[in-house]
Amino acid sequence: MNTFQTNATVVKTEQLGPQIYRLTFSAYDIAKSAKPGQFVMLKASQGLDPLLRRPFSIHQVTEQGTLQILFKAIGKGTQYLSALKVGDVIDIVGPLGNGFDINTAGGHCLVGGGMGIAPMLYLAKEIIKGNKPVDLKIILGAQNKDEIAQLLLNFSELGVEVIHATDDGSSGHHGFVTELMEPILTNNNEKDWNIYCCGPHPMMKQVASICDKNSWNCWVSMETMMACGIGACLGCTIQGINTIQKQSQNYMHVCKDGPIFRAADIKW
Amino acid sequence: MLKVRIGSLSLPNPVMTASGTFGYGKEYEDFVNIHKLGAIVVKGISFDPRPGNPPPRIVETACGMLNAIGLQNVGVERFIEEKLPYLRNMNCRVIVNILGDSVEEYCAITQRLNEEKGIQAIELNISCPNVKKGGVAFGTNSSMAHEVVSQVRKETSLPLIVKLSPNVTDITEMAKAAEDGGADAVSLINTLIGMAIDIHKKKPVLANTIGGLSGPAIKPVALRMVWQVADAVKIPVIGIGGISTWQDAIEFILAGASAIQVGTANFFNPRITDEIIIGIEDYLKKNKYSSVREIIGLAKN
Ligand SMILES: Cc1cc2nc3c(=O)[nH]c(=O)nc-3n(C[C@H](O)[C@H](O)[C@H](O)COP(=O)(O)OP(=O)(O)OC[C@H]3O[C@@H](n4cnc5c(N)ncnc54)[C@H](O)[C@@H]3O)c2cc1C
Ligand SMILES: Cc1cc2nc3c(=O)[nH]c(=O)nc-3n(C[C@H](O)[C@H](O)[C@H](O)COP(=O)(O)O)c2cc1C
Ligand code: FES
16 A cells, blocks of 8 residues: 655645635655545644544645645634644645546546535646546635635636636625536537536535436545544445445445545435 | 563563454554554454444544444454455454354354464453343443353353453453453453534434543543452453553553553554554663563552
8 A cells, every 4th residue: 555654844834715724745755646536634733632633635746745735724623734834744644545536538527615626626637637638627616705716726727717606606606516517518519527526515415416417427525524544443434325235224434435436326 | 571471372562452443454554563563453343244333423522532333344254254364464463352242142253263263362342232131231240241251261262351341330340250251361441431412413423322432531541440450350451541652551551451452542643553562662671671561560569
């Protein structure tokens, strides 16, 4: 396997909006073996409180071996991380989980909501890296303009079309990302869409149902509470649908079997 | 210097991993020299596979966590087929933690494990409900504890460790019942029963309502119980509960533990077991002891 525990140095800190932060670490081993959709577990305290590591999607990696996470400060652990300064050292384990498998056939559409935007920048870059011209659409959603403005700039640097929505209408479409999908995708010549989605559970559920209706491939990045991140505690369970055996329970573990799942395999 | 004996079981050092916190060993191969550990206690095994409880199964609490995994495991056959060969190849010392909902299930698992090579000992998790006795946990009733231990004892010549539940009025009574039943050692403590409530949803956080508390929060309780049990029985005691540093491990040994198990700490520091082995050795050297056995129970003098 290729999982590492590293003491990584913070090389850059950014505040992108109210409560939204981006941290860049030098974590060569992890950055080199990562793929989009994978995550890292960070120790988000000096001592024992909070006790457990916190999981974050990998937002970007660079050739130089830096790794970025994008997060919202919502509790003790993320507040601790938001106060880190350049030069501080942080204990990281990763890369973890399966990551996205980029389908080579058909067009690609990335749907990210809130902090679910985090893995989408990395994924978009990897898709663009493939040498042939790709049909790539990016649909992003956030609560308001402040949350998304800087991120939109990062995506537009890639030179692909980005469409966005905000809950309060302060920027882009006033409403949900899910309302944008069908108008954009069904008007396009491309028939076989691959949808990659990360965001709040209700959003992913809605995206999954739109994809099901249109027979589009759909992958989602799931979130649960995690203790270990490496398949040892069996705590990060979600319920899947076992289409072969039609079992009522088919527990899957987000850290090992995911975090990326086929939307059709999940019991929503 | 670090060698210890647990009955007929000889270990190169006193540091083991606690059941359910180290998977089946392989999960930690990138972080720890798993063959150097005193022993690996694997996730609890039942006769048939068990799916476990619905989610959410875990929640963090102050300096600890609650879990209601529901003893999800692959069952004894798949354990032998899929998990044991790897541990055997890696030359790990393997202790198989077993569980059942009847005396017969415990015995059937033991019989099956007897046939396999590469198992150093069996650890009996008696914190499980006895379905035939109205779901009362084996480990909370001394005559039921005695019954299951003595029946399993008849089935095997492997060293038998009985893992005690702390959710009792007097843990020394359970330890004595295990000793009388023929246990070679007792290990303690399993998790303390607790719960958490989500004040926004106004519902228990865990789908199972209650769960087992583990981590640094339980260490003082565990240490007190190890202290008491070490006085009450003649067989070796294995200390478990919140051990997160080598200093914690030394405390348990000074309280009378011949060996220790590290649980929840593996989750937040996957290298912790290696660090504890080194820490114990340094402590012995600095304090001029030639063997860890010299400090077992030393705080009692
Ligand atoms: C695979 C994975 C990838 C993730 N990627 C990102 C990311 O890129 N950016 C980001 O901002 N966040 C991400 N998260 C969520 C992030 O892990 C949590 O926000 C973080 O653990 C909160 O820690 P805290 O100590 O600040 O909050 P806490 O004090 O622990 O909790 C504050 C509140 O948030 C809730 N909460 C805590 N953890 C989670 C969780 N995992 N899912 C849902 N609710 C939770 C709690 O119930 C509580 O109400 C990811 C989670 C997973 C499982
Ligand atoms: C997620 C989790 C799963 C556990 N599973 C088992 C198990 O299958 N069998 C068992 O005997 N104990 C199990 N335990 C209990 C631990 O082995 C240990 O006794 C307890 O957690 C106290 O130690 P700690 O504070 O170091 O974690 C589990 C504990 C945790 C946290
Ligand atoms: S977080 Fe421990 S098994 Fe997934």
